[in-house]
Amino acid sequence: MADFRRPPEWQQSADRHTQLTDPVLTVRQLTRFEYVTRKPVTQVDHALVFVTARGEYDTFLPPHRPARADMATRRYTAVYEVDMGIHPVRAELALPSDNDAFEFGVAVDLSWQVREPDVFVRSGHRHVPELLLGELQQAARPVTRTYPVHRSAEAEQAVLRAVEAQGVLGATAGLLVTWTVRVRRDDDNIAHEKRKQAIEHQSAEQVLIARRGMDIDLEADLRSRQQDLLLAGRSLEHQRQQHELAMQQQALQHQHALLAGRQDLELQALQAQKINFYAYHLQHGGVHAWALHLSEHPEDSRLVMQSMRDDQLRLIQQQKELVSELLGGKHAEAFELDGPKELALRTVTEILAQRLPGVADTVPTPVPP
Template sequence: MTDTYNPILSKEDIKRWALLQKRPTPEPGIALVFSGEGQPLIALIQGQMGITRGEMVWGKYNLLYKVDLTEHPLSFQFKLPCATDAFDFQAELKFICSVQEPEKIISRGITDVRLFLEPIMAEIMRNISRNYQVEESADAERDISLKVKRAIYDEGFQVYRFVLTLSLEQEIRDRIREKKRIEDTTEIETNKIKSQKKIEQEAQSLDMQRQLFEMERIKMQEQFEIERIKLKMEFYTPLLQAGNWQMLALQLAQNPQDVVFISQEINKQKQIDRENQMRMLKMLLDEDAIEGSQVSEVGKRVLQGLITMTEEYTRALGSGDSNNTESQKPILETEEPKNNTSDSVRPEFNWDED
């Protein structure tokens, strides 16, 4: 591959041509350029008609140039700066060059293609390469190639198989390779962190859903337990208040698991009755409704009422909590209480005593 060539093959004076001399015609790969004083250049290529013999004889065109139109492979090398002044691009340019406009070659007197094109190409390439970092060599190659090919065409040439390669020093390549490795490692670690974070978020979401589900389950269970207790209270409370111990004992024999509930209800009822007894006694004392000599008698009656109430509840509970064999036997006889619960705990006072 050559470094340069001279596109002007020859220069001839046509004034001395005889009138009968044959007019010059272009050969393949050669352009004829006629030049005359004060006349525009005329370029002829193969297949085109030239100037007349009369124009050549009478001196309008006195010079004939032959310009090489064939293709020539060229190779240039440049050292280009990058955005970072510490490093450079090593540029190698290869292309096929041929003359596109013979008139421009003659008017500019181009006899060395390299000497003419190299400064133009170097200026364009350097101005563009300063806009790119060493890591951006691929983008720089595309940008430079477009601008350089356009500049060559504007100067009267055309190019084929244009190849621009920007290479880097070993130190720069090692630096870029290490930077790429770090970026890849960082990306992998970042993806791991994102994945772990996503897993943790999903785990937190699932845990929150589990807690909400558990809270809902407990709430429903509590609601169910409230409804169950409510139903039991609606069933057993009338039996307790009416002192229907036979029916109560029968239900407990069939449902021994309700003994605890009944026991709690009895304890509640006993506590309420005790509070009523004590409230009544306090009211009588506050109102001086009884004499001092009657206090002892009234206290005895209140205490006897509390004992009687406790014994009745205890007998009812014992009847429902007997062994399995006895609890299955039908209750044939049950001693009816002489008075209602409310009557058994109400103290009797002789208001006629002094």
């Protein structure tokens, strides 16, 4: 601020961070040689507006200041120190709707700056936010009156067009203003809409839960059915495999039975061949044939021995019967029995000597009586 001898008529205690409503910081009356004798000291971003006795205004924008010659020739009577900084303003307004029971809530963000200090000083305004908000309401109120409260978006667009059509805000006061407006419903209507929205959300959530629950149930049922099909398929496959295994086992058993029967038949045939062979050799070949066969087939020794034993027993029994019949002598003459008796005695002697039939007799033949 300027350094003068007399105190100012108007002075604000403000700095760069102060929220100003009036950009005029000081108003001071001047004598003719006061500014010449003592050079004023002001901040670099403040403008000085000097007033002459004729009512003329000379503006010195920062950082320019008047020279001593100008002060002497122009004869200034007063000086205004004007802040040239940018000042933001945020305000909440209530604008009427087509129904007096409801109002629009309007949020206004402003940013103003003194562009022409002399114009602002001439305008005489002392409260810049009220000036700007008044101009904005003047343009917006007739527009919002035509819209219901639930059409806030359309009302906002209409307000923007109306304010722009009215002209630049603060132009009559030499201000540079940037602004934005947001129109919304009033708090009660917003709360009502929020409750409605909460109900809609809750209903939609319940519907979605029900639908998703049905989808989950369907998926669970489908999965259960698929599991049942898989289990049934596995059971059928297992039964088929068991059936095939049983059929294979039966086929193997049948083959084994056929092989066993065939082996039995072959064994029987072989046994019959052996019997016929042994019988033939016993009848024709005697001991020598048996010895030849056993030399080739030693595994048949048991069968040979058993057969020879049976043959010997039968032969002995037959000879016994024959001897008994001959010795009885009821059917033949005495001279007819001489030879058979001799043979019978020899046979008895052989039996007593325990020799097999067909073995060479080394014992002397006894003299018949």
